[in-house]
Amino acid sequence: MDALRVVRPQGGDAPRVNAFFLSLYRQPAAEFADLRGAEHTAQIRAEEREKREDAFRAGTLPAMFCSPTMELGVDISDLNVVHLRNVPPTPANYAQRSGRAGRSGQPALVMTYATTGNNHDQYFFRRPGLMVGGSVSTPRIELGNEALVRSHVHALWLSETGQKLPPSVAELLDMTGDEPTLALLSDLLTPFQDEGVGRRTLERARQLIADLGVDLNGTGWYSDEWLAYTVRQAPREFDRACDRWRDLYRSALSQLHLNNAVLADAGKRHLQEQARRLHAEANTQLGLLRSPDGERSDFYTYRYLASEGFLPGYNFARLPLSAYIPGRRNAKGKNDSYLSRPRFLALSEFGPNAIVYHNGAKYEAHKVIVPARGETSELPTVSAQRCEACGYLHHGADAAARDVCENCGAPLAPPRPNLFRMTSVATRRRERIGSDEEERRRVGFEVKSGLRFATRGGTTDRVQAEAAAQTGPLLHLTYGDGATLWRINYGWRNRENPHELGFLFDPETSQWLSAVGYERKVKAAGGRGVPVQRVIPYVEDTRNVLLVEPRVSLDAAGMATLMSALKNAIQLTYQLEDSELAAELLPDSAAPRQILLYEASEGGAGVLGDLVFRSGALGEVARAALGLLHFDPVSGADLNHAPHATERCVAACYDCLMTYGNQGFHALLDRFLVRELLLELRGAQPSVQGGGDTHLGDLLAACGSDLEREWLHFLHEGGRRLPSHAQLLVPDHYARPDFAYAEQAALVFIDGPHHDGPGQSARDARVREDLELAGYTVISFNYDRSTWPAQLARYAFVFGEG
Ligand SMILES: [Zn+2]
Ligand SMILES: [Zn+2]
Known part of the structure; x- marks a missing residue:
């Protein structure tokens, strides 16, 4: 029974007093006066983190609370106590973490805390031998993962462009003017769109994938077209990867402009103080975005591109959302920072009016970072249906x-x-949290x-x-x-x-x-x-x-x-x-x-x-x-x-x-x-069920008419090659051919009787000519089925020999 929390029964004996705590509390506070601790996590700015490491090494900071970042790299030779807050996931992690202590051969104390209510901890608490020994599973990584392979293809592509990226995303974009376009600089676009770059990337990527010794063709997503497509899309993806930075930047910029206007308007004197604060905040945000502090900053270009999933990266939050944390007053914005969390967690942790704990203080996620459009900043929304069954x-x-x-x-x-x-959010400092807020947070x-x-x-x-x-x-x-x-x-x-x-x-x-x-x-x-x-x-x-x-x-x-x-x-x-x-x-x-x-x-x-x-x-x-x-x-x-x-x-x-x-x-x-x-x-x-005919089934389901379905069956029964896509929208041409063959760059139109009308046939001819000029092979079939065999034979390089 917890003697500390037992309420003294009326008239009964006093509960037994825990002698340990009694003496602990009677000790003068003097002994604890120097007991300071500080966090050491990826959320702390690199510069500050290094300061803490130094202080810890020197002994002026007696305790450091670390996330697994400390597991690798940082070496403090005369460290002699490690307290693990949880049982590490595997014996290998245990060895890494506990091995931080006793690096110079001195004896070291390692404590591992097994949390009540945590299955993992309790399991190993009962089987301590397995925690430190036993077989260590080889670390697993799924090589057949599409996003992983794509990011590596991007890395090859970037190296083929010969571009060494500057430390700041700002240096990649057009930042000129009051309302900068933030478009990629034209100096970059030229190498990005170079045909030789694409070709060389493709060759190297094919080689790399062959060297992996993994059959990616069995993955369901990989094919040579996938690879070609990924290489072709790399410039567009690079551009897209800059979007979170752009949103944050535009939002800070509009906050700056709005408050500038208030400050300049003598009629709005009552708003001046708030405007001054928001203006300063916006300035700090712009600074953090423009000049990231070192390679460990979330906005350092390579690191940022990895977190957006464009480049490979393993050690930090992927596709994060940011929360702006204002620095303490008087500190002149020195402590301002952006926190990043993986988006699935950020949905709750940075959710509307959620409380964010950071560096020993409380903040409320009170505001959405959204670039203002005109007077107000309505949130963009989309429409969707989630099946309730x-x-x-x-x-x-x-x-x-x-x-x-x-x-x-x-x-x-x-x-x-x-x-x-x-999107990303901004927070404000909160001193106190009410009890109903506390309850809301709990549920x-x-x-x-x-x-x-x-x-x-x-x-x-x-x-x-x-x-x-x-x-x-x-x-x-x-x-x-x-x-x-x-x-x-x-x-x-x-x-x-x-x-x-x-x-x-x-x-x-x-x-x-x-x-x-x-x-x-x-x-x-x-x-x-x-x-x-x-x-x-x-x-x-x-x-x-x-x-x-x-x-x-x-x-x-x-x-x-x-x-x-x-x-x-x-x-x-x-x-x-x-x-x-x-x-x-x-x-x-x-x-x-x-x-x-x-x-x-x-x-x-x-x-x-x-x-x-x-x-x-x-x-x-x-x-x-x-x-x-x-x-x-x-x-x-x-x-x-x-x-x-x-x-x-x-x-x-x-x-x-x-x-x-x-x-x-x-x-x-x-x-x-x-x-x-x-x-x-x-x-x-x-x-495993199905396979084989599911592609035909999916194509049939996508068909817009019975004639198209009939054509597909005709193709299938004749043993011809099936299209890769149905009803695919051709980018930039506003054309939606009935079928497409991605590998052969061929588009198929199945024309019903209504295509015979004079207006329609002229429109068809114009669109199809444009597509041919763009390099596609355009093949039309009409509703006279007797012409189909000849048409298939003429384009055997698309449809196969049958
Ligand atoms: Zn049980
Ligand atoms: Zn359903």
């Missing part, structure tokens, strides 16, 4: 409202028009995922597999390579009206509005309209995803249990940390149908594909799960509790299913709900 996403520029889900066929609600893709935001499989060459990139035992099907698995994943923030979980989604935004101040703030504004307006926007923030990324749909009946409790069992067992089998694998119930936890699993880092270790494609992998995980859930993996007998524990685990405990992160599900978890399923799964081999 399966979580599938329907969005995109040309996505008209759909009635039914593309993935599962369930009816869809009308599109939500007010989805706002989260957090209601965040749900939506996903959409990638489309390549007209085909939906997903692999379906069925894991079955003799008794029948067990799990339906759908694996998607580089699927689009949205995380959507619907609002605070404890909001008053659960049907009211999203957050109020004030386009005049770019700030989030509380309900109270909104009322105040309405009152102040005295009946006039108040500009306000209600938006639902989301972030987007691509991930390899695995959907698990049980073929046996499981209720919400069973689904929650299966999700936790699979997640914990996969982490154990592949030595992943709790934070490296995300699991979620779709469409939501109240009525779940599927379990969505994705690796938290882009690319990741390729674990999810392994489960589908490697024979035996699923069985290994099932056996690990049984062991974890206190069942004998061979007989299935109930072992009642974990080996070290004494109390019987009735339904779930922190040794099996419960973790700190799944507290919302604790009441539902029951290891017996999934025992039979896991036992059956031990021998189940996922058999």
